[in-house]
Amino acid sequence: MNSPASVVLSPLPDDAGNAIIYLDYAATTPLDPRVLEAMLPYLQGADDPALRWANPASTHGPGLRAREGVERARAQVAALIGAEPREIIWTSGATESNNLAIKGAIEFNRAPGRPIHIITSRAEHKCVLDSCRYLETQGVAVTYLKPGADGRVMPQQVLDAITPDTALVSLMWVNNEIGAVQAVTELAPRLRERGIQFHVDAVQAAGKLAINLQDTPIDLLSVSAHKLYGPKGVGALFVRRWPRARLAPQMHGGGHEQGMRSGTLATHQIVGMGAAFALAAREWTIEMPRLTALRERLWDRLRGLPEVLRNGPQDPSACAPHILNISFAGVDGESLRAALPSLAVSSGSACSSATAEPSYVLRALGRGDALADASLRFSLGRGSDADTIDCAAGQVVDSVQRLRELSPLWTP
Amino acid sequence: MDAVKALPTNPQNYPAPVWRLFNETPLVGDFPPGVPDVWVAEVRTPAARAVLRLALRCEGSKIADARFRAYGCPVCIAVGAWIAQWSVGRTLSELAALQAVDLQLALEIPEDRIHCALLGEDVLKALLARLKETSRHEHPTH
Amino acid sequence: MAIYFDNNSTTRLDPRVFEAMQPYLQGPYGNPSSLHRYGRAARDAVEAARAQVAVLAGAQAAEVIWTSGGTEADNFAVKGAAASAAKPTRMLYGATEHAAVLESVQSLRGQGWAVDAIVMRQDGLIDAEGFAAQLAQGPLRLVALMRANNETGVIQDLARVADAIHAQDAWLLVDAVQTAGKIPLDFVALNADLLSLSAHKLHGPRGIGALIKRAEVELTPLHHGGGQEQGLRGGTENVAAIVGFGVAAELAVQGRGTRAAQMLTLRRRFEAGLHALSGTRIFAEATPRLPNTVQFALPGYVGEALLMALDLKGIAVSSGSACHSGSGEPSHVLLGMGVARDVAFGAIRVSFSAENTEAEVDRVLAVLTVLHAEAMAV
Numbered sequence: 030m031n032s033p034a035s036v037v038l039s040p041l042p043d044d045a046g047n048a049i050i051y052l053d054y055a056a057t058t059p060l061d062p063r064v065l066e067a068m069l070p071y072l073q074g075a076d077d078p079a080l081r082w083a084n085p086a087s088t089h090g091p092g093l094r095a096r097e098g099v100e101r102a103r104a105q106v107a108a109l110i111g112a113e114p115r116e117i118i119w120t121s122g123a124t125e126s127n128n129l130a131i132k133g134a135i136e137f138n139r140a141p142g143r144p145i146h147i148i149t150s151r152a153e154h155k156c157v158l159d160s161c162r163y164l165e166t167q168g169v170a171v172t173y174l175k176p177g178a179d180g181r182v183m184p185q186q187v188l189d190a191i192t193p194d195t196a197l198v199s200l201m202w203v204n205n206e207i208g209a210v211q212a213v214t215e216l217a218p219r220l221r222e223r224g225i226q227f228h229v230d231a232v233q234a235a236g237k238l239a240i241n242l243q244d245t246p247i248d249l250l251s252v253s254a255h256k257l258y259g260p261k262g263v264g265a266l267f268v269r270r271w272p273r274a275r276l277a278p279q280m281h282g283g284g285h286e287q288g289m290r291s292g293t294l295a296t297h298q299i300v301g302m303g304a305a306f307a308l309a310a311r312e313w314t315i316e317m318p319r320l321t322a323l324r325e326r327l328w329d330r331l332r333g334l335p336e337v338l339r340n341g342p343q344d345p346s347a348c349a350p351h352i353l354n355i356s357f358a359g360v361d362g363e364s365l366r367a368a369l370p371s372l373a374v375s376s377g378s379a380c381s382s383a384t385a386e387p388s389y390v391l392r393a394l395g396r397g398d399a400l401a402d403a404s405l406r407f408s409l410g411r412g413s414d415a416d417t418i419d420c421a422a423g424q425v426v427d428s429v430q431r432l433r434e435l436s437p438l439w440t441p
Numbered sequence: 442m443d444a445v446k447a448l449p450t451n452p453q454n455y456p457a458p459v460w461r462l463f464n465e466t467p468l469v470g471d472f473p474p475g476v477p478d479v480w481v482a483e484v485r486t487p488a489a490r491a492v493l494r495l496a497l498r499c500e501g502s503k504i505a506d507a508r509f510r511a512y513g514c515p516v517c518i519a520v521g522a523w524i525a526q527w528s529v530g531r532t533l534s535e536l537a538a539l540q541a542v543d544l545q546l547a548l549e550i551p552e553d554r555i556h557c558a559l560l561g562e563d564v565l566k567a568l569l570a571r572l573k574e575t576s577r578h579e580h581p582t583h
Numbered sequence: 584m585a586i587y588f589d590n591n592s593t594t595r596l597d598p599r600v601f602e603a604m605q606p607y608l609q610g611p612y613g614n615p616s617s618l619h620r621y622g623r624a625a626r627d628a629v630e631a632a633r634a635q636v637a638v639l640a641g642a643q644a645a646e647v648i649w650t651s652g653g654t655e656a657d658n659f660a661v662k663g664a665a666a667s668a669a670k671p672t673r674m675l676y677g678a679t680e681h682a683a684v685l686e687s688v689q690s691l692r693g694q695g696w697a698v699d700a701i702v703m704r705q706d707g708l709i710d711a712e713g714f715a716a717q718l719a720q721g722p723l724r725l726v727a728l729m730r731a732n733n734e735t736g737v738i739q740d741l742a743r744v745a746d747a748i749h750a751q752d753a754w755l756l757v758d759a760v761q762t763a764g765k766i767p768l769d770f771v772a773l774n775a776d777l778l779s780l781s782a783h784k785l786h787g788p789r790g791i792g793a794l795i796k797r798a799e800v801e802l803t804p805l806h807h808g809g810g811q812e813q814g815l816r817g818g819t820e821n822v823a824a825i826v827g828f829g830v831a832a833e834l835a836v837q838g839r840g841t842r843a844a845q846m847l848t849l850r851r852r853f854e855a856g857l858h859a860l861s862g863t864r865i866f867a868e869a870t871p872r873l874p875n876t877v878q879f880a881l882p883g884y885v886g887e888a889l890l891m892a893l894d895l896k897g898i899a900v901s902s903g904s905a906c907h908s909g910s911g912e913p914s915h916v917l918l919g920m921g922v923a924r925d926v927a928f929g930a931i932r933v934s935f936s937a938e939n940t941e942a943e944v945d946r947v948l949a950v951l952t953v954l955h956a957e958a959m960a961v
């Protein structure tokens with residue numbers, strides 16, 4: 030099966046003229062040309078008499094036309110996740126959405142002198158963890174649950190951790206490192222029963238799994254554009270209207286977004302996010318089985334190597350379609366990455382690779398430091414097809430074999 | 442001058458000599474059992490994140506051939522390869538004189554990877570110590 | 584044919600900026616945090632832009648922190664300074680500051696901070712004596728004063744105040760969002776500790792701004808997580824927008840003299856035309872103002888109505904700041920200058936870019952003349 034012809038990727042060649050194979054879609058995705066086309070009139074108005082690049086808060090004609098673009102995009106984002114347009118708040122990205130959800134919910138619900146408690150997991154993205162750690166310095170109690178051997182936090186763990194002071198639970202829907210799908214739909218009604226706000230980071234889930242917020246009683250949900258072939262610099266936070274999820278705004282100045290997030294809206298970015306989400310809504314039912322099949326093809330090619338471990342739930346259907354995380358025994362992680370200069374993949378979450386910390390999730394799975402370091406996260410996307418998968422697999426197999434033969438520790 | 446074969450792109454910016462040896466690695470392996478006058482030593486860093494094994498075949502007071510194996514980062518692998526390659530044709534006293542700083546210079550090793558150069562120095566020391574020991578006992582063991 | 588006289592609200596993207604952004608919109612799409620080759624290309628572009636914006640601000644590259652815009656930069660400065668303080672003390676802010684500063688500062692009241700407005704004179708400048716007294720009233724953390732006002736265009740005289748603020752062991756935040764690209768900007772000469780910028784006010788893209796911060800200033804991050812911007816502002820970098828900001832900054836620096844002269848020519852022509860309309864008032868007319876801004880009131884008109892009448896003719900202007908449009912309140916800037924409420928309701932703002940023309944000015948004056956006559960005839 031071929032990748033959607035509409036997405037033309039121009040792979041950068043390396044110095045030897047070989048195309049770089051991109052398998053890092055979970056870190057970021059290229060802007061879909063169809064999305065860029067939708068954005069252009071709102072970005073650069075060279076010959077646009079409608080001046081749609083105007084400030085959407087302005088009440089003159091150009092401003093109103095810009096506003097139309099914003100509101101259309103709002104409906105497009107809402108549609109992908111089963112929300113109402115008024116429940117979508119624009120932010121500058123998933124990091125801000127997560128910060129706003131957690132800090133905003135806690136600040137709104139806090140009363141002086143009364144303790145307050147958050148439940149989250151150790152496997153969350155850094156922006157969730159750091160927001161929680163910051164709130165701890167402000168006297169908020171936080172429980173960091175440990176994922177189980179399949180990398181998931183089970184609903185019962187969350188329920189067992191609830192105290193009378195628990196105000197918020199924050200969990201990611203899909204773990205970005207290993208692709209494990211958390212039992213969010215199972216947990217949501219049980220938190221709703223107990224009157225506890227539920228925030229879900231759905232950055233890796235949107236457009237990959239079915240999300241219907243009409244059926245699933247989640248209160249706050251973060252999404253990002255640049256993980257779905259949309260532009261960088263824009264994201265959204267779903268804030269439920271009934272029952273109303275309340276937040277103290279974190280960004281002040283003008284009362285935009287129903288007072289929840291002030292600041293001039295970057296129309297072109299928002300329009301781009303809407304277009305990207307609309308495309309995902311149209312294509313995901315075909316794209317997801319395609320990616321799942323390619324992911325399993327990649328695993329099949331790699332499992333021929335001795336001592337490779339698949340990190341994630343045993344059941345591939347409990348895994349997001351596009352992510353495959355493998356540990357390779359007997360090779361040094363840095364050398365493995367260096368031996369694959371034409372392959373763009375991640376080890377650990379892209380956002381924490383600057384600190385070179387070993388992945389928490391992999392350690393939770395029982396991988397020692399060396400093995401965790403010798404892990405690669407492959408994440409597939411629109412530009413992936415059988416050829417790119419086979420080529421990537423070939424490069425990985427060759428490099429692993431070469432490094433193992435080099436090693437004094439490896440016994441075949 | 443030999444034509445230079447293009448190396449793959451170097452996105453992590455390893456020093457050129459390291460990158461070359463990492464990609465075109467000479468003298469990998471071991472000597473088959475039964476080959477005479479071969480001495481082997483293996484050293485590792487405390488957490489065993491880097492392991493270097495060096496095997497040298499002597500003829501008289503000179504090194505006739507060398508092999509190495511390495512586990513660790515590209516700099517460690519390059520150190521192993523460099524030592525193996527350099528040792529061939531050298532005398533034992535030249536080997537004894539080689540220090541980490543020489544490795545650092547030859548391979549342009551940055552400060553934060555100095556432990557790789559030290560590992561290289563250690564494997565040579567270990568190997569020479571073994572040589573001395575066995576010549577005292579007059580029975581080479583390996 | 585549309586005439587766009589609302590450049591303080593946002594500006595048209597310069598085609599050269601767009602051209603510079605394109606490869607990063609469509610091409611190397613790496614996350615700059617990723618270690619592979621794509622990531623490195625993105626990171627290099629981000630650092631080059633940082634240097635360009637530093638030049639615009641008269642600052643060091645290491646002092647530039649990317650934000651999603653001017654509002655975030657102001658929020659970060661104010662709230663970051665509050666959160667990093669050992670205990671809540673006091674902040675002062677100009678009565679004519681932008682909502683992003685005003686509301687951020689006022690939001691701190693609930694956390695035990697004393698926040699007071701600095702009294703402005705009728706000409707829009709700080710009342711120096713009153714300010715000196717306010718400074719001495721107790722421990723102080725931060726003073727926020729904009730370099731140039733987005734509504735009236737008044738350029739604040741900050742030369743003398745910075746020293747007095749520092750003598751109180753407090754920091755000075757200068758909101759320079761409207762300044763950059765219109766008048767010279769020098770972070771060092773201003774003696775400021777924090778400075779906010781926004782790209783889309785100088786023909787750069789929307790969605791990107793910067794906070795200039797001296798190394799010694801300690802701010803608690805607004806956006807935690809991810810480690811970007813030396814741990815101060817988490818979030819995947821918006822590479823294309825950053826590159827656009829860099830180029831816009833460079834163009835602004837290169838063109839500053841000519842742009843400002845062009846804007847001033849247009850402004851003077853426009854004001855001369857307004858003088859011919861009896862009863863028209865130009866706010867802060869005699870005060871040093873940005874070369875491109877005229878806030879005025881035509882007798883007999885509510886600002887919103889005038890705005891709509893002009894809009895019908897294809898002319899885009901603003902009544903008060905875009906951030907407050909449609910809120911039903913008169914401009915707090917004018918009220919802060921002691922302008923009567925009913926007069927403030929009548930205010931509209933015209934703000935030029937160097938791309939506007941004298942022909943456009945004449946056309947708008949012609950329309951205003953007709954509207955003025957209609958009101959006078961009633």
